[in-house]
Every structure is written in C-alpha cells, then in structure tokens.
Amino acid sequence: MELFGTLVLAAIILGLLFLVFRKDSSRYNRMPPGPTPLPLIGNMLQLNLRALHESFMKLKETHGPVMTVHVGSRQVLVLVGFEAVHEALVQQADVFAGRAHSPVVDMLKLDFGLAQSNGERWKQLRRFSVSTLRDFGMGKSSIEGWIQEEAKNLTEEFRKTKGTPCDPTIILSWAVSNVICSLVFGQRFDYQDKNFIGMLSLFNENQRLFSSPFAMLYGMFPIFTKIIPGFFNKMLTNLNEIKQFISAMIDRHQATLISDNPRDFIDSFLIKMKQESDNPDTEFHFDNLHMTVLNLFTAGTDSTSTTLRYGLLILMKYPHIQEKVQKEIDSVIGQDRAPAMEDRRKMPYTDAVLHEIQRFIDFVPLNIFHMTTKDTIFRGYFIPAGTMVVPLLYSVLYDETKWATPHSFNPDHFLDDNGGFKLNPAFMAFSAGKRICAGEGLAKMELFLFFCSLLQNFSFRSKEDPENISLLPTSTTFVKSPQIYELMAIPR
Numbered sequence: 001m002e003l004f005g006t007l008v009l010a011a012i013i014l015g016l017l018f019l020v021f022r023k024d025s026s027r028y029n030r031m032p033p034g035p036t037p038l039p040l041i042g043n044m045l046q047l048n049l050r051a052l053h054e055s056f057m058k059l060k061e062t063h064g065p066v067m068t069v070h071v072g073s074r075q076v077l078v079l080v081g082f083e084a085v086h087e088a089l090v091q092q093a094d095v096f097a098g099r100a101h102s103p104v105v106d107m108l109k110l111d112f113g114l115a116q117s118n119g120e121r122w123k124q125l126r127r128f129s130v131s132t133l134r135d136f137g138m139g140k141s142s143i144e145g146w147i148q149e150e151a152k153n154l155t156e157e158f159r160k161t162k163g164t165p166c167d168p169t170i171i172l173s174w175a176v177s178n179v180i181c182s183l184v185f186g187q188r189f190d191y192q193d194k195n196f197i198g199m200l201s202l203f204n205e206n207q208r209l210f211s212s213p214f215a216m217l218y219g220m221f222p223i224f225t226k227i228i229p230g231f232f233n234k235m236l237t238n239l240n241e242i243k244q245f246i247s248a249m250i251d252r253h254q255a256t257l258i259s260d261n262p263r264d265f266i267d268s269f270l271i272k273m274k275q276e277s278d279n280p281d282t283e284f285h286f287d288n289l290h291m292t293v294l295n296l297f298t299a300g301t302d303s304t305s306t307t308l309r310y311g312l313l314i315l316m317k318y319p320h321i322q323e324k325v326q327k328e329i330d331s332v333i334g335q336d337r338a339p340a341m342e343d344r345r346k347m348p349y350t351d352a353v354l355h356e357i358q359r360f361i362d363f364v365p366l367n368i369f370h371m372t373t374k375d376t377i378f379r380g381y382f383i384p385a386g387t388m389v390v391p392l393l394y395s396v397l398y399d400e401t402k403w404a405t406p407h408s409f410n411p412d413h414f415l416d417d418n419g420g421f422k423l424n425p426a427f428m429a430f431s432a433g434k435r436i437c438a439g440e441g442l443a444k445m446e447l448f449l450f451f452c453s454l455l456q457n458f459s460f461r462s463k464e465d466p467e468n469i470s471l472l473p474t475s476t477t478f479v480k481s482p483q484i485y486e487l488m489a490i491p492r
C-alpha cells in the first residue's frame, strides 16, 4: 500500500512537472502527430542516442514522413524522405532557414558567428562570408593553385611512409585544414608546426565529443552537464584553447593591417569592422569574427578530411572501382602534370565515385538542426515560429524511391546509360535551401583535386582482405566517421 501511495505521488509530481515544462503547449497542439511522449523524458525511450537517424526512420513507419517527436520537453518536427525535406528547405525556404540551438551550444557560448546565428545577424554574416571567400578564390582558379600545392605536400607525406601501414587521419586533416588556413589566415602551416598539430588534435577530439551520446544527452537534459560534467568540461577546455589560437591570429592581423589591401578573411572582417565602427547595431564585432572563423574551421576541416578518409577506405574495399578511377586519371590527366578542375568534366566516372562516396557516407545524417522563423502551415499542420526542425538528410541520401540500391556503394547512381555524369536532386550531402553549406564550392574543389592527386600517385591497399573491411561508421549521433584504420600507400 505504501509503495502504491509513493507511485501515485510520483506520477502526480511528474504530471505537474510535465505541464510546467510544456511551455506554451496550446501553440503546439496542431503539430503533426507522433509517438506518445512520457512526462519529462518525452520519447527518449524510443530514441537510440547512438543512431538517432535510425530511430526516426523506425518511427516514420508508424507516424509518416512528417511527425512530432518529443526530445526531453521539446517538441521537434522531424522530416523524413526527399519530398518532405525538399518541401520545407526549398519550397518554404525562408520559413525553414532558422538555426535551432541545443542548450549545449548556448552553454558553450557558441551563439555568435555564421553557423549558429539567426535573423539579421545571420543574413549579414552569410552574405559577407560567402562573398569574401569568393573574392579570395573559393570556387575559382586562384584557390585551385593553393589546393594543388597542398596536394603536392600531401603526396610527399604519404611517400614518406614508404608503403608501410599508416593511419591517414592526421595527414588528411593537415592538408584540408591548410586550405582553410590560406583563406582565413592568409598562410599555411608546416606539417611539423607544433601549434598547428595541437590545434588539429583539439578539433578532432571535439568532433568526437560533439558526436558522442553524451553531447546529445546534454542537449536534451542540460542538468547532466552538472551530474556528469567530465565530457562537457573537456569540450569547454578544448574550445577555449582553440579560441586562444584564433585570438592570437586576429591580434597579429590587427597589428599589420593595411586598410585598403586585405590579405585574407580576417583582414576583410577587420576592415568591415572599421567601416561600421559608428553603427551601434553592427554585426561586425570581435565576437562574430571569432566565432565565424571557428565555424569556417570546424565546418571546413572535419567534413572534407573525413570524406577523403572514408573514401579511401571504400576504395580499398572495392579495388576494381579504385582501378577504374585510376584508369580514367591516367587517360585524361596522365602522370606528368597535377590534376586541375577543368579535368572534371572529362572524368564522369571519378565524379560519380566522389558523389557516391558523399551519398554513401552520409556525413551529417541529422543535418544541423533548423528552426522555423515564423508560424507556418506545413502539409495542413500548424507549425509555430521557433520550432526545432530535423530535416533528416540520411532519409534523403538513402531514400528508396530516389536511388536504385541505396544501401550499396554504387557509382551508377550518378551515371547515365552512356556513362555520362548524371546529377540526382536527392543528392543533398550539402543540404539544400538558404542554409545550404556555405563552403560547398570549396569542398567540391578540394575533394576532386586531393582525391585525383592521391590516386594518380598511389594505389591504396589494406593489410586486411577487402572482404573483411567494415564500412560501418564509428559514431553516428552527429557526424559519421569511419572506423580507425591503417592503409598502405603503394607508389604507382
């Protein structure tokens, strides 16, 4: 009897807390249906924090492609499949262009800068960043030379391994990160530079921590940052060290700035700050500069280097595909000159393999979370302004109605009957709409030039039988990374 009384009391308290925590619930009661939530924990018991995208796919079987899932006390609109994601991000582009904040982002004070901001701040920072990066060569031939130079350094590093097994993680991060360094800091770093190596290790560690189930748990229940603080504190310490590195670079730029001759992204931002110094509402201030530089680094380094690393693993598993790419490289580029962007249109097979790598590895399965910027009607449901939205990229890149064999690595997904390159609108590795990746042009150049240079110079082999190579990712909460592996770069 005593136990019964305790249970009733607990249920009443949980029920009351649920009502308190369901802020402004009447505005949310015309959202699409979804699984029934429990008080406080919402649909936690139906969500696998290590593979949220798989949980959402399972829930879609019962609740359809547009559903409300309660993540803790928050109601989240989950969009599954090409049609729903395209309808939101492209057809209602302005409404779905907001960025939702997880409490972890707020606690880490990451709310300044391009990637996490909203409204006028985001518009100004996005316009400025994209046009400045373009001025310095993003997607144009000037940066092609930098990437070619970096690709040469990268092949030299691989050559030093003399075909013995090595983990390619850090080498690939160096090369990719140096391209962003050239654009943002106006300089590249030597691969032996201790500061640079240290900063990249911090980046890699934070990517791992952000993708761990702990980060997701903190996002749903911020109280856990107090109960299990270890992971959170580590993220914070790493972040502060990275910020110090960036601060030192900004100080150096300020000391040597010549107003009419910007050398790189930081100079351009400092000049804009000067021009707007009389505007009390300006978005061009140090907080936004620090965070935008950090965004470009974080978004630009991990994504591209992980794609290359995953791509090399896939090619070791499928040596016949690797050979076919090498044959195309040999016939179009040969061995006597560096690969160039204009080669791409003559290399449909290589282009198809690169697109298929991006589709298959599905780097950001949940996308970065969006938010509605105003009240809207979506498929007959009322979605209030400020609703968190998950446009599930996994469900687009693996949409069974859009791809012939979504679960297999199949370059034919991007080839027509004559062997020509064919784009598929469901290729949303960079997302779609107004928030589409700001570095898409740069990433595509890097992937093509690095990948072709590596395969022009080496054949990549594993110690393992290709049959036994696992392509399963290690962590899937936020980004997907391949298992740690070793490769042998055999000179051709």
Ligand code: HEM
Residues within 6 Å of the ligand: 099, 114, 115, 116, 126, 295, 296, 299, 300, 301, 303, 304, 307, 363, 364, 367, 368, 369, 429, 430, 431, 432, 434, 435, 436, 437, 438, 439, 440, 442, 443
């Ligand atoms: C293979 C490489 C890459 C992939 C797969 C990738 C993917 C993505 C995705 C999925 C988003 C979220 C879009 C959304 O919210 O709907 C994003 C945003 C972003 N990416 Fe990339 N990205 C890559 C490379 C880069 C590079 C090289 C840069 C650096 C110049 C970059 C800079 C950014 C920025 C700044 C954002 C935030 C944009 C905003 O909030 O307006 N990315 N990226």
